[in-house]
Each structure stands twice: as structure tokens, then as C-alpha cells.
Amino acid sequence: MPGIGFLGAILLALFVIVPAVIKVLREYERAVIFTLGRVGRKAAGPGLVILIPIIQTMRKVDMRTFVHDVPTQDVISRDNVSVKVNAVIYYRVVDSVRAVVQVENYMAATSQLAQTTLRSVLGKHDLDEMLQERDKLNKDIQEILDSQTEAWGIKVANVEIKHVDVDTSMIRAIAKQAEAERERRAKIILAEGEFQAAAKLSEAAEVLATSPGAMQLRYLNSLQEIAGDQTNTIVFPFSINEIVDRMRS
Structure with a gap:
């Protein structure tokens, strides 16, 4: 019986001391070990870490994100x-x-x-x-x-x-600002389109002014487009001077 009591005391001591001395760290864990209050330069782990009772203490740190x-x-x-x-x-x-x-x-x-x-x-x-x-x-x-x-x-x-x-009031103000911004952009795009169209018309007028044949072809092309719709009426312009000359002759 005394032997059983002594063995039990040893087992109890091992049961208490071993977990405090032997530590197992997972792959994502590190141990900062303090020896008499002083810390080492590097952390221990992962794996098995053995501590000296009373002299050393340990603090685990999780290295995951x-x-x-x-x-x-x-x-x-x-x-x-x-x-x-x-x-x-x-x-x-x-x-x-x-x-x-x-x-x-x-x-x-x-x-x-x-x-x-x-x-x-x-x-x-x-x-x-x-x-x-x-x-x-x-x-x-x-x-x-x-x-x-x-x-x-x-x-x-x-x-x-x-x-x-x-805030809700600011949301309404932001919506009005966005609407005004869209209108501003639409007006700018429209103005740019008008400017580009006017520039192209000016270039076309210069070309037609320097080439009478081109003016005549353009005139005939316009007549062909108008004649495609039977509801349109084609009016041939004549100058008044030409009409007066024909009446005199």
C-alpha cells in the first residue's frame, strides 16, 4: 500500500509538471520564451518546446492573418x-x-x-x-x-x-448634383457636335465654291433623294433675270 501511494504521488507530479514543461506548438504558432524575465532574440516553434520549470515562462503568438x-x-x-x-x-x-x-x-x-x-x-x-x-x-x-x-x-x-x-438629406443633394452634372455634359456634347458639323459644312462649302461641277452634281443628287418620296414636290429654281430674258426673246 505505501508503494502504491508513492507511485500515485509520482504520477500526480508527472501529470502536473509535464504539461507545464513540455509544450507542442502548431505550425502557425510561435513561443516567446522568458528566462528569468529576459526574452530570447528568436521565438521558438513550431513543434516541441521544453521549458525549465520556474525559470522559464512562455507566451504563444498566433502567426496567421x-x-x-x-x-x-x-x-x-x-x-x-x-x-x-x-x-x-x-x-x-x-x-x-x-x-x-x-x-x-x-x-x-x-x-x-x-x-x-x-x-x-x-x-x-x-x-x-x-x-x-x-x-x-x-x-x-x-x-x-x-x-x-x-x-x-x-x-x-x-x-x-x-x-x-x-444622411438622407445629403443623398437628395448628391442626386441633384449628379443630375445637373449629366445635363452639363449633355449640353457640352451637343455643342461639340454642332461645332464639328459647322466646321464640316464650312469645308464642304469651300470645296463646292471652287468646283462648279461638284455643285451641279450635289444639286442633282439632292433632286434624286427628293424624288424617292412620291409625296414630295420638286421645285426648280429659276433666276428672275433668266425669266425676263426669255420673255423679251
Whole structure:
């Protein structure tokens, strides 16, 4: 019986100590090991990691890409339009040691930085730019976040603005602006068409003026087109002088 008790104590000690000493890390995990409070230059893992009890402690870091929804932010654009904007960011840890040592909570820090950067960048642009140049704004936000999180061992891979919500009154104003813009473009296109037609008519008049035969052919061609419709009446113009000369003769 005493032997069984001693064996049980050993098994209990192994059951408690082994999980604290032997760690198995998955392929996407790394371990930042502290030895008497000091951290090594490189992280351990993946695979089997053995710790010295009491002397060493470990903190696991996930190296996969995180997808984080940036909460809806109230933004005032450069042209004083109030909008609500939300986005999504994709980031991952590239240096697990810095992610643990340089910042208390890299996930919360990246989230807060993304919110302030989103408001700051979009506040420098007009509403039209927010709606039409999202790719450029996404790139600007991504570059700013990436440069600021580099010291934490974080790589921001991508930023996507998902929604830009505008107040209903502003939607009506934008619709009126778009309608006015379409009318302006239509008038410009019509004016350009008239200008081009006038230029071609001027060139044709110069050609006909220098070639009487061409004028006659054009005249006969017009008569042929008119004669194709039986409802039309063809009128042959005569000069008054010619009529007077014929009457005298």
C-alpha cells in the first residue's frame, strides 16, 4: 500500500509538471520564451518546446492573418459632410518577439490605431473622393498603418473601406448634383457636335465654291433623294433675270 501511494504521488507530479514543461506548438504558432524575465532574440516553434520549470515562462503568438472589422466611425469630410464609415483590415504578426515585448496587446492597439487613422485620412478628402477613389484611400490607410505597426512586429496586408453611409438629406443633394452634372455634359456634347458639323459644312462649302461641277452634281443628287418620296414636290429654281430674258426673246 505505501508503494502504491508513492507511485500515485509520482504520477500526480508527472501529470502536473509535464504539461507545464513540455509544450507542442502548431505550425502557425510561435513561443516567446522568458528566462528569468529576459526574452530570447528568436521565438521558438513550431513543434516541441521544453521549458525549465520556474525559470522559464512562455507566451504563444498566433502567426496567421487576422481579419478585423473597424467599428463604424463618424467622419466629417473636407467639404463638411458628415458620413459614417466602416472598414476591414487584414494583418499578421511577422515578429512575435516584438509583438509581445513592444506593445501590451497588439490586437487592441492595432484596432485603435486603425480607427484613428481611418478618421484622420478620410477627413482630408471630399465626399466625392470617398465614393469614387476608394482604392487610393485604401492604399493610403494601409501604408500609414503598416509604417506605424512595424515597430510592433505587425504587417498590415490590406485595408478595405466597406461602407460610406450618407444622411438622407445629403443623398437628395448628391442626386441633384449628379443630375445637373449629366445635363452639363449633355449640353457640352451637343455643342461639340454642332461645332464639328459647322466646321464640316464650312469645308464642304469651300470645296463646292471652287468646283462648279461638284455643285451641279450635289444639286442633282439632292433632286434624286427628293424624288424617292412620291409625296414630295420638286421645285426648280429659276433666276428672275433668266425669266425676263426669255420673255423679251
